[in-house]
Amino acid sequence: ELQLVQSGAEVKKPGESLKISCKVSGDSFTNYWIAWVRQMPGKGLEWMGIIYPRDSDTRYSPSFSGQVTISADKSISTAYLQWSSLKASDTAMYYCARLISVGGLDIWGQGTMVIVSS
Amino acid sequence: EILLTQSPATLSLSPGERATLSCRASQSVSGYLAWYQQKPGQAPRLLIYDTSIRATGIPARFSGSGSGTDFTLTISSLEPEDFAVYYCQQRDNWAGTFGQGTKVEIK
Numbered sequence A: 001e002l003q004l005v006q007s008g009a010e011v012k013k014p015g016e017s018l019k020i021s022c023k024v025s026g027d028s029f030t031n032y033w034i035a036w037v038r039q040m041p042g043k044g045l046e047w048m049g050i051i052y053p054r055d056s057d058t059r060y061s062p063s064f065s066g067q068v069t070i071s072a073d074k075s076i077s078t079a080y081l082q083w084s085s086l087k088a089s090d091t092a093m094y095y096c097a098r099l100i101s102v103g104g105l106d107i108w109g110q111g112t113m114v115i116v117s118s
Numbered sequence B: 001e002i003l004l005t006q007s008p009a010t011l012s013l014s015p016g017e018r019a020t021l022s023c024r025a026s027q028s029v030s031g032y033l034a035w036y037q038q039k040p041g042q043a044p045r046l047l048i049y050d051t052s053i054r055a056t057g058i059p060a061r062f063s064g065s066g067s068g069t070d071f072t073l074t075i076s077s078l079e080p081e082d083f084a085v086y087y088c089q090q091r092d093n094w095a096g097t098f099g100q101g102t103k104v105e106i107k
Helices: none
Strands: A003-006 A010-012 A018-025 A033-039 A045-052 A057-060 A069-073 A076-081 A092-100 A106-107 A110-116 B002-009 B010-011 B019-025 B033-038 B047-051 B062-067 B070-075 B085-092 B095-098 B104-105
Touching: A003 A033, A003 A092, A003 A106, A010 A018, A018 A092, A018 A110, A033 A076, A045 A069, A045 B085, A045 B095, A057 A069, A076 A092, A106 B047, B002 B085, B010 B019, B019 B033, B019 B085, B019 B104, B033 B062, B047 B062, B070 B085
Parallel strands: A010 A110, B010 B104
Antiparallel strands: A003 A018, A018 A076, A033 A045, A033 A092, A045 A057, A069 A076, A092 A106, A092 A110, B002 B019, B019 B070, B033 B047, B033 B085, B062 B070, B085 B095, B085 B104
């Protein structure tokens, strides 16, 4: 059974960098697109972007292009979401999820809470 | 980018009642329309994909329909565990968007 296990919660200061992870187990990591989704406190879901680990083809939502970097390491079946300079407005829960061919996100990680505060 | 608008924002109903949730797109969606349920403190759960196909393990009381720009999620008879927030989502040319959500609350 496919599982997505995300890294633990993070508390960072504005301006710091951060890389969070999403480890995939139970199925071939390179057969599916992996999506990242943001949920700010008390708010709805936002599509950030997707990556195809087989060739690292990455597609960003316009709102997040240039703000974050999505990457993957096939050798350890792990996808990443990273920031070079965090802002307070990056405080949110971040989910990774598997994107199936007909467009839905069928398996989700447990989420990684990121808090950015001075 | 395709915008999705969900209505109503909140739906107040009693267990056993029928819930009808709407999702309207700013332009025609190719059919890759999905619905999710999210409860407090939990990750979203996929209910419906490709407009009308129930995901694995989803009860038959959940159904999806629609085409073009207008889509509907129907819960035929609300169970206590169905009170939650519901989101629609589309993927057009690998660019996805979510609606803002509809909260189904107990009346």
